[in-house]
Amino acid sequence: MAGTFRFSFGPWNIHEGADPFGPEVRKTIDFNAKLALYKEIGFDGVQFHDDDAVPNMDRMSPSQIIKEAGELKQVLDNHGLTAEFVAPRLWMDSRTIDGGYTSNDPACRRYAIERSLRTIDIAKALGTRNIVLWLAREGTYIREAKDSAWAVERIAEAIQTMLDYDAEIHIMIESKPNEPMDHTYIPTIGHAIGLGLLTTAPQRIGCLIESAHAILANLDPSDEMGYALAHKKLWSVHLNDQNGLKFDQDKTFGSVDLRRAFNQVRILDKHNFGNNGEWVGLDVKAMRTQKDNVACKHLSNSRNIFLKLLEISRSISNEMINQLRNERDYEELDLYIMNSLLGR
Ligand code: XLS
Ligand code: MG
Secondary structure: OOOOOOEEEOHHHOOOOOEOOEOOOOOOOOHHHHHHHHHHOOOOEEEEEHHHHOOOHHHOOHHHHHHHHHHHHHHHHHHOOEEEEEEOOOOOOHHHOOOOOOOOOHHHHHHHHHHHHHHHHHHHHHOOOEEEEEOOOOEEOOHHHOOHHHHHHHHHHHHHHHHHHOOOOEEEEEOOOOOOOOEEOOOOHHHHHHHHOOOOOHHHEEEEEEHHHHHHOOOOHHHHHHHHHHOOOEEEEEEOEOOOOOOOOOEOOOOOOHHHHHHHHHHHHHOOOOOOOOEEEEOOOOOOOOOHHHOOHHHHHHHHHHHHHHHHHHHOOHHHHHHHHHHOOHHHHHHHHHHHHOOO
């Protein structure tokens, strides 16, 4: 059994380099110029936040939003690109300061839900049924700020409203344990899958696993993937890397821990990831020190590292692994994997 791999990323992955402590260091690349880069560096799919697709959507009517998204679909077609998903950006607006679906202000919760329905309109106009929910501010800085049971119920109700709004959409929940919040309500993929059970259509709720988000929860991303695969819920991934428990780094895939990356590639390949149209998404950031003319290497390098690890994984003898498992000689298995990664 083997997977089929095609790659996607979002326009935010080509970035000016601002961080919380310093301003931009690279020139802005216009959205259309970014689209032109995709194929050049080996990518066929585009991930969108709703306002990546329709920038001024909060000031537009629903029909204007659909029209503008329809025009973008033409541009994508001209570039030979496919929209993988659209995600509502529920963390920038002043109405989402206290969260979107879990805000304590009912008017703000209504805004978050309305905005999510517009996201669905955009997805449909772009020709995808995939919605990603990264629940950025659905959490708290102090536990007493919200009731955690109500919060989860409110997220589920919001998702239910989205499912009822459109019978075709699939929702992929991207869990993350912290940042920007101290704690979020859907910190791991088990929570994401459980959340689906609170709706009337759990079969339309799946998940997207981001390597760094699993690592920030002190979990192994390939085991998180395995958990989701066992539930038939792994509908997308955001591969990247992360150097320990700190802010979300979005480093080049495999650049911190090659073996951890290898195991992600391997579990995806072993379980036929991509054969039902799933994409290998990357969510990586260039180092702030990169100059303008080399600010896409994190993307092409991540893809190349994935493909090299795939080659290594496929060259490994399953017979040898089975034999060592049967002998319970995991020291020898450890060495076999290390030697394979070292090219010996
Ligand atoms: C941020 C998230 C974001 C999502 C899409 O950490 O990974 O990029 O993937 O909303
Ligand atoms: Mg992500």
